[in-house]
Amino acid sequence: MKQTGDLALVKKMNTAIVLDAVLRYAPLSRAQISERTGLNKATVSSLVQDLIEHHLVIDIGPGESSGGRKPNLLQFRARTGFAVGIDLGVNYIRGILTDLEGVVLAERRLTLTAHDAAYVLPRLLDCIASLQAEIPPCPYGTVGVGIGVPGLVNEEGAILYAPNLDWTDVPLRAIVEERFGVPVTIDNEANAGAQGEQRYGAGRGVANQIYVSAGIGIGTGMILNKELYKGAGGFSGELGHLSIRADGKPCRCGNRGCWELYASENALLEQAAALGYRDLDGLLEAAGRGEAGVLRLFERIGEALGVGIANIVNVFNPDVVIVGNELRRAEAWLGEAMQRTVAERALAHHRRRLRVLFAEQGEKSAVRGAAYYAISAFLSKMKGSGV
Numbered sequence: 261m262k263q264t265g266d267l268a269l270v271k272k273m274n275t276a277i278v279l280d281a282v283l284r285y286a287p288l289s290r291a292q293i294s295e296r297t298g299l300n301k302a303t304v305s306s307l308v309q310d311l312i313e314h315h316l317v318i319d320i321g322p323g324e325s326s327g328g329r330k331p332n333l334l335q336f337r338a339r340t341g342f343a344v345g346i347d348l349g350v351n352y353i354r355g356i357l358t359d360l361e362g363v364v365l366a367e368r369r370l371t372l373t374a375h376d377a378a379y380v381l382p383r384l385l386d387c388i389a390s391l392q393a394e395i396p397p398c399p400y401g402t403v404g405v406g407i408g409v410p411g412l413v414n415e416e417g418a419i420l421y422a423p424n425l426d427w428t429d430v431p432l433r434a435i436v437e438e439r440f441g442v443p444v445t446i447d448n449e450a451n452a453g454a455q456g457e458q459r460y461g462a463g464r465g466v467a468n469q470i471y472v473s474a475g476i477g478i479g480t481g482m483i484l485n486k487e488l489y490k491g492a493g494g495f496s497g498e499l500g501h502l503s504i505r506a507d508g509k510p511c512r513c514g515n516r517g518c519w520e521l522y523a524s525e526n527a528l529l530e531q532a533a534a535l536g537y538r539d540l541d542g543l544l545e546a547a548g549r550g551e552a553g554v555l556r557l558f559e560r561i562g563e564a565l566g567v568g569i570a571n572i573v574n575v576f577n578p579d580v581v582i583v584g585n586e587l588r589r590a591e592a593w594l595g596e597a598m599q600r601t602v603a604e605r606a607l608a609h610h611r612r613r614l615r616v617l618f619a620e621q622g623e624k625s626a627v628r629g630a631a632y633y634a635i636s637a638f639l640s641k642m643k644g645s646g647v
């Protein structure tokens with residue numbers, strides 16, 4: 261026999277297995293956990309007792325039985341702690357408070373009229389504080405804060421570059437952790453949106469999912485084999501800068517003919533100016549009235565979206581591509597042109613299992629994904645601690 265280091269490790273692993281079983285299959289009995297996990301009943305009972313003492317699992321009493329004594333059932337305590345999710349947009353902040361199953365208990369949305377960090381950061385911190393103030397008495401309080409941002413984020417949670425906010429090198433994680441004293445996760449909004457849809461939306465149960473955040477620019481979040489793919493430096497997903505026209509318009513990234521110059525909300529609004537429209541709301545209304553110029557414009561944008569998606573499909577062979585962020589609101593007007601273009605351009609074998617969908621969580625894909633970062637970080641910590 262080896263010594264306690266190994267025993268502690270075994271306990272951690274077994275605790276993680278038992279907690280996972282409760283998270284996935286609850287309500288269930290100790291005997292059912294034993295059956296599902298292959299751990300013996302005495303080990304399960306002891307680990308369950310630890311989880312109960314740490315307020316993560318609750319014994320809800322006897323369940324139904326097909327005969328004989330009814331076994332007590334166990335449930336995950338989703339309200340033992342709460343997560344805050346924030347979606348920092350270019351001109352808004354959206355915030356939610358969720359329990360540990362991601363159920364939304366409170367929401368905030370405020371409009372930003374300036375971009376500089378000195379204006380935005382105090383509002384961001386106030387938004388978190390006001391959500392935190394709604395947490396009922398519970399064992400863990402705030403388990404963490406997750407924030408999706410429109411820019412490149414490094415492993416320390418600093419925003420290296422957010423072009424549409426005009427921010428460089430803002431150590432956001434450090435700022436929020438210092439203020440609230442809880443773990444903070446910062447990620448790109450497209451990655452957060454991908455997580456939100458994977459966990460709670462159109463990507464549930466899908467192994468290979470590409471989320472296209474079609475807003476002012478285009479970003480993508482890639483879930484491959486159920487894991488968010490982040491790349492060597494955490495900067496993957498800039499498919500908005502995929503060149504779709506070799507000699508196209510110059511882009512602020514230094515390249516030419518980038519996808520987002522033709523298929524984003526910005527591209528839509530640029531071309532809408534000639535028709536006398538300034539915002540997406542006005543365009544959606546005009547399309548609803550059947551205004552021919554506006555309908556043609558949406559069709560062009562839909563085709564441009566389809567061109568980029570066809571490239572993505574050929575590279576990644578995903579099960580699902582999900583279009584989210586602002587342009588998802590135009591599904592009725594650009595969806596058909598987008599689907600047709602993908603069907604015309606993507607390789608046949610790649611299309612066989614492919615579905616191209618619009619985000620189910622609507623404007624909340626990113627904020628729910630951000631909250632999920634905080635929840636999953638907390639649960640990993642609890643599993644890793646062997647409680």
Ligand SMILES: [Zn+2]
Nearest residue numbers: 501511513518
């Ligand atoms: Zn570019």
